[in-house]
Amino acid sequence: MRISIVTLLALCLCAPDLAHAQAPSRPTVGVAFGGGSARGIAHIGVIQWFEENHVPIDVAAGTSMGGLVGGAFAAGMSAAELRTLITGTDWDMMFGSSSFGFKNLRRKEDARDYPSRLEFGLKRGVVPPTSLNDGQQVDFLLARITAPYYGLRAFDELPTPFRVVAVDLKAGEKVVIDSGSLATALRATMSLPGVFPPVERDGRILVDGGALDNIPADVVKALGPSFVIAVDVGYAPDDEVDYSIFGLMGRTVDAMMRASTRTALQSADMVIAIDVDGFGSLDWRRADALIERGHQAAEARRAELLKYRVSDAEWQAWLATRAQRRRANLPPPTRLVTTGVEKADAAAVERLLARHLNVPVDIPLLEHDLTALTGLDRYQTITWQITDAPEGSTLDIRAQPKKYAPPFLMLGLNIENTTSETFRVQLAARYLAFDVLGPSSELRIDGGIGADPSVAAALYKPLGGGFFARVRAGASRSTLNFVMDDAVVAQYAEERTAGSTDAGFNISRESEVAAGFEFSHVNDSVRYGDPGLPELAGPEVRFRMRWALDQQDSPVIPSHGLRSIFEFSRTFTSPEAEGVPRSNRNLTQMEVGASSFHSRGANRLFGVFSGGTSFGDHPLPTRQFSLGYPFVLDAFGVGEERGDHYAVLTLGAMRSVARLPDFVGGPLFAGAWWQNGAAFDTDENAELHSQIGLGVVADTLVGPVLLGTSFGFDGGWKVTFGVGRIFR
Numbered sequence: 001m002r003i004s005i006v007t008l009l010a011l012c013l014c015a016p017d018l019a020h021a022q023a024p025s026r027p028t029v030g031v032a033f034g035g036g037s038a039r040g041i042a043h044i045g046v047i048q049w050f051e052e053n054h055v056p057i058d059v060a061a062g063t064s065m066g067g068l069v070g071g072a073f074a075a076g077m078s079a080a081e082l083r084t085l086i087t088g089t090d091w092d093m094m095f096g097s098s099s100f101g102f103k104n105l106r107r108k109e110d111a112r113d114y115p116s117r118l119e120f121g122l123k124r125g126v127v128p129p130t131s132l133n134d135g136q137q138v139d140f141l142l143a144r145i146t147a148p149y150y151g152l153r154a155f156d157e158l159p160t161p162f163r164v165v166a167v168d169l170k171a172g173e174k175v176v177i178d179s180g181s182l183a184t185a186l187r188a189t190m191s192l193p194g195v196f197p198p199v200e201r202d203g204r205i206l207v208d209g210g211a212l213d214n215i216p217a218d219v220v221k222a223l224g225p226s227f228v229i230a231v232d233v234g235y236a237p238d239d240e241v242d243y244s245i246f247g248l249m250g251r252t253v254d255a256m257m258r259a260s261t262r263t264a265l266q267s268a269d270m271v272i273a274i275d276v277d278g279f280g281s282l283d284w285r286r287a288d289a290l291i292e293r294g295h296q297a298a299e300a301r302r303a304e305l306l307k308y309r310v311s312d313a314e315w316q317a318w319l320a321t322r323a324q325r326r327r328a329n330l331p332p333p334t335r336l337v338t339t340g341v342e343k344a345d346a347a348a349v350e351r352l353l354a355r356h357l358n359v360p361v362d363i364p365l366l367e368h369d370l371t372a373l374t375g376l377d378r379y380q381t382i383t384w385q386i387t388d389a390p391e392g393s394t395l396d397i398r399a400q401p402k403k404y405a406p407p408f409l410m411l412g413l414n415i416e417n418t419t420s421e422t423f424r425v426q427l428a429a430r431y432l433a434f435d436v437l438g439p440s441s442e443l444r445i446d447g448g449i450g451a452d453p454s455v456a457a458a459l460y461k462p463l464g465g466g467f468f469a470r471v472r473a474g475a476s477r478s479t480l481n482f483v484m485d486d487a488v489v490a491q492y493a494e495e496r497t498a499g500s501t502d503a504g505f506n507i508s509r510e511s512e513v514a515a516g517f518e519f520s521h522v523n524d525s526v527r528y529g530d531p532g533l534p535e536l537a538g539p540e541v542r543f544r545m546r547w548a549l550d551q552q553d554s555p556v557i558p559s560h561g562l563r564s565i566f567e568f569s570r571t572f573t574s575p576e577a578e579g580v581p582r583s584n585r586n587l588t589q590m591e592v593g594a595s596s597f598h599s600r601g602a603n604r605l606f607g608v609f610s611g612g613t614s615f616g617d618h619p620l621p622t623r624q625f626s627l628g629y630p631f632v633l634d635a636f637g638v639g640e641e642r643g644d645h646y647a648v649l650t651l652g653a654m655r656s657v658a659r660l661p662d663f664v665g666g667p668l669f670a671g672a673w674w675q676n677g678a679a680f681d682t683d684e685n686a687e688l689h690s691q692i693g694l695g696v697v698a699d700t701l702v703g704p705v706l707l708g709t710s711f712g713f714d715g716g717w718k719v720t721f722g723v724g725r726i727f728r
Contacts, residue, residue, distance in 0.1 A: 028058040029308050030225030032268065033066030034215035034261075035208065036233035037192075037281035038290070040065025041086055042274045045294025046231050048079035054315040055308050061163035061176075061219040063209040066231070067189035071182065072145050074155070074162035076326030083291060085145075091284040094137045095662040101553030101561070102375035104509045106442070106460070110377075112555045113725060114410035114430055115703035117664075121404030122431070130197040130404065132663040136374055136381045138196065139187060140367050143384060146182040147363070148327035150386040154179040159322040161223060164189050165209035165216045166199075174212040175204060176219055183385065195663055197380055197400075214261045217268035227308060230268035233276055233294075234261070270304060272297050282662045330361045334392035340399035342378055344439035349373060349397070356395055361386070370397070372509075378402065378434065407433040413702055414724035418628070418638040419486045423721075424451035437461055452478050466506045470514065473499045480621055482531050483628075483637035486718065490529025494622050496522050502544070515545040522575060524622060533621060538575030540584070544568070552597060555727070556699045557654055557669050559599040567591045571623075580620075587617045591625070593728075602656040604669070608632075611647035611677075618644055618681070627679050628718075630726050634675070635691040635710035635718050641679045645686075648677030654697070666699030675710075689714060 033043050043066060050057060062070030072082055100111055121127045155162045155178045164177040164185040177185040180201070188199040188206035199206045213219065217230040265271060274297040279290060298305065310318065336357060341349050352369050356362070370382045380400040387396045412428040428448040436443045442460040456474025463469055475497040482490040502516020524536040545568045552561030567590065574584035591612035598605045610632060612625045625646040628638035632648050652673025659667050673693045680686035695708020706722040 026310060026314070027226035027308060028224075029056060030059040030061075030220040030223055030228050031057050031070070032215050032217040032220045032228065032230045032264075033060065033062035033070035034230065034232050034234060035062075035064025035066050035189075035210040036214075036276070037065055038283045038286075039233040039274075039276045039279050039281060040069055041284070041287050041290040042233050042276060042294035042297070043069040043231055044079055044082045044086065044287075045291040045296070046272060046274075046298045047073055047082065047294075048291065049295050049298035050305075051079050053302075053306060054310050054312070055305055056310060056315070056318045057160060059161045059220060059223040059225050061165060061216040061223070062189065063165040063214050063216050064189055064192070066215075066233070067164050067186050067209070068142075071162060071164065071186045074158045074160040075145055075149065075182070076159040076322055077145070083287070086284075086287045089141065089284075091662070092659075092667070094141070094284075095133055099134075099136070099371060099374050100555060102372045103377070104375060105506075105512055105548060105550055107375060107377050108510075108550045108555070110410060110430065110432065112727070114412040114428070115555050115724060116411060116413075117701045117703075118411070119405070120409040120411065121402060122407040122409050123404055126409060127404035130380065130402075131193075132195055134374075134380050135187070135191070135196040136371070138190060139183070139381050139383045140370075142183040142186050144363060146186070147330055147361075147386060149182050150330070151388055152179075152182060155182065155185075157325070158182075159325040163216070163219050163223065165213045165219060166191075166206040167209050167212050168204040168206055169198065170205050174209065175206060176216075181385065183383070213264050215264055215268075218264045218266075221267040227270070228268045229305075230265055230271045231294075232261075232265075232271055232273045270301065272301055284662070330386055331393040332360050333357055333386060333395035335389070336395050336397065337387075338397045338399065340379070340401055341397070342399075342401070344435055345373070345376060345378065353395065353397065361395075373399070377408075378406070407431060412724050414726075416629075416638075416722045416726060417718075417720060418481050419483060419488060419640075420637075420717075420719045421486075422481075422488055422637075426450040426452060446474075452476065463503075467503065468506065468512075468514075469501070469503050470516075471499075471501045478622075479527065480531070481637070481639040482529065483640035486637055486640075488529075488637075490531040491527035492524065492531045492533050492621065493527045494522060494524045496520050500544075510551050511547070511549040513545075513547040515543070518542045518544060524575075524620075531621070534577035534580050536575040536577055540571060540574040542569055542571045552595075554699075556666065556704045557604055557697055558597040559604065560597055562594065562596045564594040565592070582618045582620045584619050584623050587614065587619050587623065589614050589617075589619070589623070604654040604656075604671070606650075606652050606654070606673075608650040608652075609648070612645065614644040625679055627677075629728055630706055630708075630720060630722060631673060631675065631693070632728070633677055633689055633691055633712075634693055634708075634720050635712040635716040636689075637718060640716075641689075643679035644681045646677065646679040648675060650675045652693070657696075660698060660700060664701050668699075669697045671695065671697070689716070691716065693720075695720065 060070045060074055119129050166175045166188040168175045184199055184201050189209050191198050191207045193207050215230045215232055217228050221228050274294050276293060336353055338349055356366055366384060373382050380402050382399045385396050387394045410430040414426045414428060415423060417423045426448050427450055431445040433443045435441060440462045444458045446456045448454045454476035458470060458472040460468060460470050477493060477495045480492040481488045498518055498520035500516055500518035502514045504512050504514025506512050520540040522540050547566045549564045552558035552563050569589050571584050571587040576583040576585050593610040595608040608631050621642060624642040624644060626639050627633040627641040628636040631650045650673050652671055654669040654671030656667040657670045675691045676688060678686050678688050689712055691710050691712040693708055693710035695706060698705045703724045704726055706726050708720045711717040
């Protein structure tokens with residue numbers, strides 16, 4: 001028989017696959033790893049039992065968390081390596097607002113002014129975010145697992161042939177993924193709608209496969225093993241039905257998933273049902289206990305499973321085959337390719353990532369640099385992979401722009417009590433648009449209703465070389481309270497319309513300095529009571545200079561970092577009244593504030609200093625320095641103590657004592673702080689006050705929430721409650 005050269009070459013190229021496709025002489029085992037969010041960690045215990053008892057897993061498939069664990073196993077990881085992977089994962093970073101530390105100064109200002117975790121877009125009307133979490137840290141985790149398989153043609157080439165189950169939202173059907181990027185396949189099956197954004201791949205919009213095939217025993221059976229095992233980490237719902245709207249919605253989805261699961265399980269020869277009673281879908285931090293539950297469930301089926309045990313020699317041969325097929329090395333990339341990066345960012349991205357070319361891949365450093373790019377807030381996620389090209393190994397960076405923004409709409413709810421019983425409530429919003437006047441320019445429009453209403457607009461324009469120009473205009477009304485014995489006895493209001501222009505320089509991503517002039521018209525009036533102040537109206541001209549540095553990693557309770565602000569102003573003209581010893585005309589002032597945080601485990605130590613001076617001038621109370629804010633002698637009512645000068649030092653400690661549910665909140669801190677300082681007009685009347693504060697701070701969807709109480713050694717006392725922008 002004559003065989004052509006082409007046919008011979010084709011047979012040679014396919015030989016590894018054909019050899020692998022040949023079933024071993026023993027019965028083969030396939031495992032379907034089911035979904036179950038954090039409960040899917042229990043799969044590691046099942047894999048551990050199989051390893052201890054020399055039962056090979058020849059083929060596998062997975063859905064959702066079962067896809068992650070099964071995919072990592074299929075990529076060559078042992079049970080011990082899987083345990084290390086899961087227990088070594090920082091779940092707080094995985095599901096928290098982890099990009100704050102990588103934002104530039106302007107984006108940090110946005111996050112501090114509007115600390116809500118909800119971000120809305122205005123591309124097509126008012127659009128809520130795609131998900132509660134951008135999935136960036138999940139992408140990094142998957143890249144670490146799958147990066148060596150950059151040249152993978154099909155998932156049959158993995159150490160254990162594997163299939164991933166997802167759902168295509170466009171077609172409304174189950175999708176079994178068996179080739180292409182392993183990272184995006186695993187990311188797709190983990191894309192629980194509303195929690196993580198969907199994955200676009202091959203013209204499909206893919207999400208978590210659990211809705212249509214949560215335990216893919218049917219997919220495993222199609223791979224042809226002798227014996228199919230389904231591992232179920234789900235749980236039966238309570239007999240009692242929750243008739244709330246969310247309870248009914250959840251129960252309906254659960255019923256749909258159970259129906260599809262029953263159908264898929266008909267393909268299984270054995271179901272290992274893991275007892276996960278007492279574990280929730282967000283118990284990521286209880287990995288060891290979940291792994292033990294998985295091990296116990298496999299041990300309970302010991303007699304049946306040991307039928308598929310192999311000899312020591314066969315086991316070592318099976319391990320050797322997996323090790324031979326496992327890939328561990330990455331070639332040094334020689335070129336960089338970016339996809340989805342905005343033109344305004346392209347040069348900065350290439351400059352930042354150039355250091356990763358022609359050197360071994362440093363994954364932690366690469367993740368650090370890519371996270372810094374996500375701090376620009378333009379992109380949903382930024383992923384990486386190594387690809388082959390005729391020109392050489394390529395570092396392929398793919399940025400996924402946010403589909404709903406920019407422009408952005410930020411919403412804020414701000415509540416603070418000025419006394420123990422008097423509150424200020426404000427609803428605020430910010431419109432933020434990029435590139436409105438050339439690349440990297442920005443337009444902010446702010447508005448607030450309720451206490452101290454305001455409206456303002458600011459246009460920021462880079463000039464090159466780090467320099468920028470900014471113009472602003474706005475109108476506001478602020479209220480000045482006069483407090484006595486924890487009660488507001490008088491109010492003074494100032495209405496201001498203003499325009500300003502300044503120029504500045506970006507010292508670094510985290511720091512800037514700017515200076516310019518503000519031109520205003522002010523109108524001061526008495527609202528009620530007798531504050532002993534005149535009613536004034538007229539123009540005001542002021543020069544202002546400001547330097548800011550923000551190196552902290554959270555707008556709530558940072559784990560580390562320094563934040564410092566220095567402001568200097570000189571008011572040239574301002575309305576004044578005859579016979580009043582105080583005036584804002586020819587007023588020179590300076591104020592500085594700094595906070596520093598340090599952490600060890602769940603503990604935070606912090607120090608806050610703020611101080612200001614009017615030099616030898618005596619301003620009107622509208623420009624005096626007030627105390628009574630959180631961590632600034634907060635046993636006083638706001639405005640109860642004010643002066644031409646002030647200085648306050650606060651030292652404290654916080655400890656993370658609990659967490660709100662992942663995706664909807666962060667840690668809950670409890671702590672205490674000592675405060676010492678004073679507001680005074682002259683050195684002679686400076687009277688230092690010492691106060692102790694106790695309270696809790698929660699990082700919630702709407703921003704930080706503070707509940708505390710402070711008392712002074714000289715008799716002052718106040719209960720403090722705040723929501724939103726409570727830290728100054």
